[in-house]
Amino acid sequence: MSKYILKRILISLATLFVILFVLFLMLEFMPGSPFNDEKLTEAQRILLNAKYGLDQPFFVRFFNYAGNMLKGDFGVSYVINKNFAVTSMVVDRFFVTIRIGLQAMILGSIVGLVLGIIAAIKHNTWVDTLCSVISIIGVSVPSYVFALALAYYVGFKMGLFPILYNPAIPEQSSVLPTIALSLFTIANVARFTRSEMIDVLGSDYVQLAQSKGIKEWKLIIKHALRNTLIPIITVMGPLLVGLLTGSMVVEKIFGIPGLGSLMVLAIQNNDYNVVIACAFIYSALYIFTMLIVDILYGVIDPRIRVAKKGA
Amino acid sequence: MTQVKDIEFKDDDFTFAHETNEKIIDKTYNTSSYAKDVWSHFIKNKGAVIGAVIIILIVIMAIVGPHLTGHTYKSIIIEHASLTPRIPFLENFGLFDGTFHGKNIYVEKGFQDIYYWFGADTQGRDIFTRVWEGTRISLIIAVTAVLIDIFVGMVYGLISGYFGGKIDMVMQRIAEILNGIPTLVIVTLLGLVLPRGIASIIFALMITGWIGMSRIARAQVLKLKEQEFILASKTLGAKNFAIIFKDILPNIFGQIIIMSMFSIPNAIFTEAFLSFVGLGVPAPMASLGSLISEGYKSMTIYPHMMMSAIIVLALLMLSLNLFADGLRDAFDPKMKQM
Numbered sequence: 001m002s003k004y005i006l007k008r009i010l011i012s013l014a015t016l017f018v019i020l021f022v023l024f025l026m027l028e029f030m031p032g033s034p035f036n037d038e039k040l041t042e043a044q045r046i047l048l049n050a051k052y053g054l055d056q057p058f059f060v061r062f063f064n065y066a067g068n069m070l071k072g073d074f075g076v077s078y079v080i081n082k083n084f085a086v087t088s089m090v091v092d093r094f095f096v097t098i099r100i101g102l103q104a105m106i107l108g109s110i111v112g113l114v115l116g117i118i119a120a121i122k123h124n125t126w127v128d129t130l131c132s133v134i135s136i137i138g139v140s141v142p143s144y145v146f147a148l149a150l151a152y153y154v155g156f157k158m159g160l161f162p163i164l165y166n167p168a169i170p171e172q173s174s175v176l177p178t179i180a181l182s183l184f185t186i187a188n189v190a191r192f193t194r195s196e197m198i199d200v201l202g203s204d205y206v207q208l209a210q211s212k213g214i215k216e217w218k219l220i221i222k223h224a225l226r227n228t229l230i231p232i233i234t235v236m237g238p239l240l241v242g243l244l245t246g247s248m249v250v251e252k253i254f255g256i257p258g259l260g261s262l263m264v265l266a267i268q269n270n271d272y273n274v275v276i277a278c279a280f281i282y283s284a285l286y287i288f289t290m291l292i293v294d295i296l297y298g299v300i301d302p303r304i305r306v307a308k309k310g311a
Numbered sequence: 312m313t314q315v316k317d318i319e320f321k322d323d324d325f326t327f328a329h330e331t332n333e334k335i336i337d338k339t340y341n342t343s344s345y346a347k348d349v350w351s352h353f354i355k356n357k358g359a360v361i362g363a364v365i366i367i368l369i370v371i372m373a374i375v376g377p378h379l380t381g382h383t384y385k386s387i388i389i390e391h392a393s394l395t396p397r398i399p400f401l402e403n404f405g406l407f408d409g410t411f412h413g414k415n416i417y418v419e420k421g422f423q424d425i426y427y428w429f430g431a432d433t434q435g436r437d438i439f440t441r442v443w444e445g446t447r448i449s450l451i452i453a454v455t456a457v458l459i460d461i462f463v464g465m466v467y468g469l470i471s472g473y474f475g476g477k478i479d480m481v482m483q484r485i486a487e488i489l490n491g492i493p494t495l496v497i498v499t500l501l502g503l504v505l506p507r508g509i510a511s512i513i514f515a516l517m518i519t520g521w522i523g524m525s526r527i528a529r530a531q532v533l534k535l536k537e538q539e540f541i542l543a544s545k546t547l548g549a550k551n552f553a554i555i556f557k558d559i560l561p562n563i564f565g566q567i568i569i570m571s572m573f574s575i576p577n578a579i580f581t582e583a584f585l586s587f588v589g590l591g592v593p594a595p596m597a598s599l600g601s602l603i604s605e606g607y608k609s610m611t612i613y614p615h616m617m618m619s620a621i622i623v624l625a626l627l628m629l630s631l632n633l634f635a636d637g638l639r640d641a642f643d644p645k646m647k648q649m
Contacts, residue, residue: 011484015491022492026500136358136636140628142580144587145621148607152614245495249587253607264588267499275503279496286493 005295012291019283020066023276027065074277079269080262086277090259094281097251097258099170101243103178108185108239113232115186116193117220123198131190138187143246147180147253165256177254184242192235196228203227230300236293244282352641359637362630369627373450376443383440432605432616436595442619445597446627452509452598453578456516457571463517464524465567469555471525472532483529486522494519498581502590509592512585516578527570531563565642572635576628583624599624 040048056064068075074086081089119131155163155176165173200206201224209223248260255261259278266274353359377383432438471482498515505511535541536559544558579599585591586600594601599620606617 011487012491014484015488018488019492019496022500026504029504136632137629140576140632141625142583142628144584145603145625148603148617148621241493241495244493245581245584248495249584252588263499267503268589270503272503275499279500283493283496286496287491290491 004298008291008294012287015287016284017066019280019287020069021062023069023280024062024065026276027272069280074280075273077271077274079271080265080274086273089262089274090277090281093257093259093262096170096256097247097260100174100177100181100251100256100258101247103174104181104243104246105185105239107178108182109189111182112186112189113193115190117197117225117228119190119194120197120201121216121220128194131194135187135190135194138183139191141183142249143180143184143242144249144253146183147177147250150176150180151253163254165254167257173254173256177250177256180250180253181243181246184246185239188235188239188242189232192232193228196231197224200224200227230297233293233297233300237290240286240289240293244286349641353637356637356640358633359641362633362637365626365630366634369446369623369630370450372443373447377440377447380437380440382437438602438616438619441597441602442599442623445599445602445620446623448509448592448596449579449582449599449624449627452512452516452582453575456513456520456578457574459513459517460520460524460574461567461571464521464526465528465560465563467521468525468528468530469532469559472529473536473551473555473559475533479529486525489519490522492519494581495584498585499588499590502585507590507593512582512591515585516581520574520578523574524567524570527566528563531566532559535559535562569635569639569642572631572638576631576635579624579628579631599627 072087074090077084077086077089115131115134119128122128151163154160161175162169162173163176165177167173206219206224209219214223247258248264250256251258251260252264259281263275263278263282265271266278432441467482467486471479471486497518501515501518502511505514532555541554541558544554549558582591582598583600583603586598587604589604591601591604592598602620603617603624606613606620609616
C-alpha cells in the first residue's frame with residue numbers, strides 16, 4: 001500500500017514538474033521581453049536583465065522560475081492591473097472558485113446519488129426512464145448552455161436570483177452558478193449509481209438481508225449503499241475536470257470574480273503572467289485532487305489494496 | 312418362402328415427401344452473423360435509432376444548409392441587423408412572423424419580401440446560414456481530431472501493450488504524467504501560443520485526446536496477445552509489427568469505434584468551450600461555440616440569436632451520446648452495465 005501511495009506521489013510530482021516546464025517554455029518563446037520600453041538603452045537593458053537574473057543559463061532560470069511558482073510568486077500583471085502582483089489578484093478569487101466548486105460538487109453528488117438510487121429501486125418503471133432521461137440530458141448538454149438558460153429564465157425572466165454575481169450577497173448570488181455547474185455531476189453520479197446499485201441489489205448478500213426481513217430503506221442505506229459508493233469514487237476524477245472546465249465558462253456568464261473568469265479575461269487580453277498563474281493553480285489543484293482520489297480509492301476498497309500488493 | 316428377388320419395385324411405390332426440393336431451416340436455433348447481431352441489437356434500441364436519424368439530418372443540413380438561403384455566412388447587410396426570425400407559411404399562424412416586442416419590424420422597415428428563417432445577427436448576417444456553417448466547422452474539427460486521436464492512441468497503445476516490460480513501463484509513465492495535466496490548461500495554453508484557426512484547435516484537441524484511446528488499445532492487446540492465434544502466427548514466423556497490425560488490430564476495432572463515438576461529443580464540447588473563452592475560430596468564420604458566445608452578449612434583448620445554435624448543439628450532443636450508448640450495447644451487450 002505504501003509503495004502504491006509513493007508511486008502515485010512521485011507521478012504527481014513529475015506531472016507538476018512537466019507543467020512548470022511547459023509554462024516556462026511558453027514564457028521563453030512568447031514574443032517580447034518584460035523590458036520592451038523603447039526608451040531603454042542597450043546598457044540599461046543588460047543591467048535590468050542581470051538584476052532579474054535573465055542573463056543566467058536556461059536551466060538556472062528554469063529552476064529559479066519553478067521555485068518562485070512553488071512559493072506562490074507569480075510575477076506582475078502586464079495588462080489587466082499594470083505592475084500589480086499576480087498573487088494578490090489570485091488569492092481572493094481562488095476561494096470564490098473553490099467555494100462554488102465545492103457547493104456544486106456536494107449538491108451534485110447528493111442529488112445524483114438520490115436520483116440513481118430511486119432509479120435503481122424502481123428499475124424498469126417510468127421513474128427509472130425519467131431518471132435516465134434527466135441524466136443523459138445532463139451528460140450531453142454543456143454546462144454553459146444550462147448556465148445561459150438558467151440566467152435567462154430564472155434570473156432574467158422570473159427575477160428570482162441575481163443574474164450577475166453580487167459580492168455583497170454571496171449566498172443568493174451563488175445559487176444559479178452552483179446549479180448550473182452541478183448538473184453535469186448530477187447526471188454522471190446518477191448514471192453510475194443506478195448501474196452499480198442494480199448490480200448490488202441483485203447480489204447474494206443483499207438478497208440474504210432481504211430474506212431476513214430488513215426494511216427496504218435500511219437495506220439500501222446500511223447494506224447496498226456502501227458497496228455502491230466505492231466505484232463512484234473513480235468517476236470523481238473526470239467529474240472534477242468537468243467542474244474545472246465548467247467553472248471557467250460559468251464564472252464568465254455570471255460575472256463571478258473567480259479564478260476562471262480571471263483566466264478568461266487574461267486570455268482575451270494576452271496577459272501571460274496571469275494566464276500562467278491561473279493555469280498553474282488549476283493544474284496543481286487538479287493533480288492534488290486526483291492524488292487524493294487515487295489514494296482514497298486504494299484505502300477504501302480492500303480488493304484494490306490486496307491486488308496492488310500482489311502487483 | 313417368397314424369394315426376395317421376386318419383389319419388383321415400381322415407379323409409384325415411392326413418393327417424394329416434399330414436392331419441390333425445399334430446404335429445411337431450423338428457425339429456432341438458426342445462427343446469425345456478428346454484423347446481423349449487432350444490427351438487430353442496435354435497431355431495438357429506440358433512443359439510439361432516433362439519435363442516428365437526428366445525426367444524419369444534422370449532417371445533411373451542415374452540408375446543404377449554408378446554400379439554401381442565398382446569403383453567405385459572412386455577407387453583412389447592416390440594415391438587416393438584429394431582425395427576428397421570420398419563416399414563410401408559419402408567419403400566417405403568428406409563429407416566427409418577425410415580431411419583436413409586439414411590432415413587426417419587417418413591415419415597419421419595409422422588408423416585406425425578406426425572410427430570415429432564424430433571424431439575423433447584430434451585423435445583419437443570416438443566422439440560419441451561420442448556424443449550419445458553424446455546425447459544419449464544429450463537426451469537421453471534432454471528426455478530424457478524433458480520427459487523429461484514434462491513429463496516435465492506437466499505435467501508442469498497441470506498441471506499449473504488445474512489447475510489455477520496460478517499454479510498456481516507460482510509455483505508461485509518460486502517458487500517466489501527460490494525463491495528469493488538465494486538458495483545459497493544455498488547450499488554453501496552446502490556444503494562446505498558436506495562431507487562431509481550425510488547425511490549431513484540432514491540434515490542441517489532439518494533444519490530450521489520444522490517451523484514453525491508447526489505454527483501450529493497450530488493455531485489449533494485453534488480453535489478446537496470450538491467445539493461440541497469435542502464438543500460431545508467431546510460430547509461422549510473422550514479424551512483431553505484422554502481428555500487431557494484421558492480427559491484433561482488426562480485433563480491437565469494435566472497441567475503438569465505440570470509444571471514438573464517445574470522443575466526438577467531447578471534442579465538440581471542448582471546441583465550443585474554446586470558442587466561448589475567445590480562443591475559437593476567428594470571425595467571420597463560425598462554429599457552434601462562437602455563435603453561442605456571440606449571441607450571449609445580446610442574450611437579454613435578442614434571445615433568438617443564441618437559441619438556434621444552442622438548440623442545434625444540444626440536439627447534436629444528445630443524439631451523439633444516445634447513438635454511442637446504443638452502439639456500445641449492440642457491439643458488446645456485456646458492457647451495458649458499465
